[in-house]
Amino acid sequence: MQTATILNRQWIYKKRPTGRVGSEHYELRETELRSELAVNEVLIEARYFSVDPYMRIQQAERNTWEAPHPLGIVQRGGVVGQVVNSQSAAFVPGDWVVTFSGWQTHAVCHAGELQKLNTEAASVTTALGVLGMPGRTAWFGLMDAGSPKPGDVVVVSGAAGAVGSLVVQFAKRAGCRVYGIAGGADKCRFLVDNLRLDGAIDYRAFSAPAELSAEILRQTGGVDIYFDNVGGRITDAVIPHIKKRARIIICGAISQYDGGLDNPEQGPRFLHHILFQRATIQGILARDYTHRMDEMLAVVAPWVKNGEIYFAETIVDGFEKLPDALNSLFEGKNLGKLLVRA
Template sequence: MEFAAVQVNHRITLAARPVNRPVQPSDFRHEEAPVPVPSTGEVLLRTLYLSLDPYMRGRMSEAKSYAQPVQIGEVMIGEAVAEVVTSNDPSLQPGDTVLARTGWQEYAVMPAKGLIKVDGTKAPLSHYLGVLGMPGMTGYFALLDIGKPKPGQTVLVSAAAGAVGQVVGQIAKLKGCQVIGIAGGPEKCAYVTDELGFDAAIDYRGKDTAALVAELARLAPGGIDVFFDNVGGIIHDAAMSSLALNARIIICGAVAIYDKLESQDTGARWMRQILAKRARMEGFLVFDYDHRRAEFLADMTAWLRGGLIRYREDVAEGLAKTPEAFIGLLAGKNLGKQLIHVASPSVR
C-alpha cells in the first residue's frame, strides 16, 4: 500500500490551565508542526478516531492525581484508533490499524511495542474506543469485580447515558438486576429506559439532594445495593443516603467537581452511613485490568453479536472540533460515547 506524502501535522496543545473554573476554548491552541519521522522500532501513525473522555479534564490540572498532568505547550492526551503509515518494526505493516495514545493530533510516532492491533472487519473501528475499549472495560470490570451484582438486587448508575454508564446498566440487566439510571434531560432518560432497557431513569436537572433522595425512595424502597458513580456531587450524596445493607459503591468518576480540582473537595461525610449499612466503597482505574482485556473482549463481543448490548456514539467531524466537543462532553451535551472522526482508513 502506498500513502501520499504528508508535510504538516495539525495538532491541539494545552495553552492554559483552567484553575477552579470550567474549560474554555482559549485553553487550547491549534498548531501546525512537521510530521514526525519514526526511528528503528517505531511507526508513524495517522489518527482515524480520537476518544474524548472526562479524565482528560484532570490532566489539564496540576492538582495531585494518579497521573502526571499535560504540560503547557504539550499535545493534549488521548487514545485513538490510528492507521500505520510507515513502519520501522516488523510487527506492524502500513495499513494496519492499532489502538494508540496519539493525543489530539493527526500524526504521531509511537514505539511499535505495546500497540494493540484492531480489526475493522470484525467491528467498527470506533467501537475499539468505546464499547470494545476503555469505557466498555471500565463498565465490565468495575461492575462485576467491585459491584458483584446479584439477581434481584438494585443497581444505580449515574451518567447513565454516557460511554460507561450505558454499558454498566445493560450488564446489570443481564445479571438479573433492577437498574435505575440517572441522566440529564428527558431525551437521555428516554434513551436509557426505551433503548437500553433500564427499569427506570431519574432526570437530575433542577433537583437538589432531597428531591433525588425522594425519587430513589420511590423507585428503590429497599435501598441501593450497587451504586456506580461516574459523577460525584449531589448525586453521590443522594445515593449514599439511599443505600441498602451491604451496599457496594464504585467510584469511577467525579465529573461534577472537575472544575474545582484545585480546591479541597468538601461536602457531606458518609462514615456513619457506611458503618451502619456495612457498605464498601472502592475506587476504580481501568489500567489495573489491562492484563484481563481478552476476558472482557470475549464476553462483550458475544453480547454484541447476540444483540444483548446496545451502544450509541456521538461523533464530531474533524480534529478542529475537538475542543468544542470536549467542552460539551464536560457539560453533559453528548449522548453516548464522544468521539472525533479525524480521517478515514486508506483504500486497500
C-alpha cells in the same frame, strides 16, 4: 525510504483551567513530521480521537493517580488511526490500529505502541468505547468491585454516558434491577426504551435535593450497588438509600471536575450511612485492569458482535473541534461515547 515531511496538526495543552476547560487552554500548532522511519517504527494518521472526562482531572495542578498533564505538549489521549507507512513486519499501510498518540493528526509510533484492530469483528470506534478503556472500566468496576447478584438493585449515575450506558447493561445481564440517573427526558427515555432499564431518573427535573432523593427512593426502594460517575448532589441524594452491605463504586465525580476537586466546598458527605449499613466504598481505576483486558473482551466482544450490547456513540466531525468537544462533556451533550472524527 521516503524523505518527504508531513504536515502535522497538533492540539498543544498550554494553560491550566481553574473552571471549565475550553479552546483557550490549547494552541493549535502545525509542525512538520519526518516521514523517514527507523526499524520498527510506524507512521499513522489519526481517524478518531477519544474525548474523556479524565483529561480534565489531569489538568489540575496537583497529583492525582499520576503527575499532572505537562503543559506545552500534545494533549494525551486514545486514538484510532490507519497506518500510512511502516518499517515493522507487523503492520502494512491501511491497517487500522488503536494507540495513545494524543490530539495530533499524525504520529510516528513504535510498533509496540500499536494494537491492530480486526475490522470484521466490530467497528473500529469500539476500540475507544465498549471494547476499550470505558468498557474495561464498566466491566471490572461493576463485576469486580460491585459483585452484582441477581435481584440486586443497581443505581448508576451518568447512566447515558460512555461508561454508565455499559454498566447498566452489564448489570441487567447479571440479573439485577437497574436504574439510571441522567440529565434530560431524552436520555431517560433512551435508558428505558433502548437499554431496557427498570427505571430512569432525570436529575435535572429535581432542583430540590430532597425531591431528587425522594424520587430515587420511590423508584428503587433502596440500593444494593451504587455505581457513581458524577458525585456531588446526585450522590448526596443516593447514599441515604443504600441497603445493608451496599457496595458504592466511585468511578468518577464529573460534577466536581470544573474546580471542585481542587477546592472542595465540603468534605465527604453522608458517610454515616456507610456505618449504619456496613457498606463499602471503593474507588476503581481502569488502568488497574489493563492486564485483564482479554478477560473482559472474551465476554463482551461476542455480545458486541452479536448485537446484544447497545453502544451509543456521539461523533463530532473536525479535528479543530477537539477542545470544544471536551468542554461539551460537562454540558451533557453526548450520548454514549464521545469521539471526534479527524
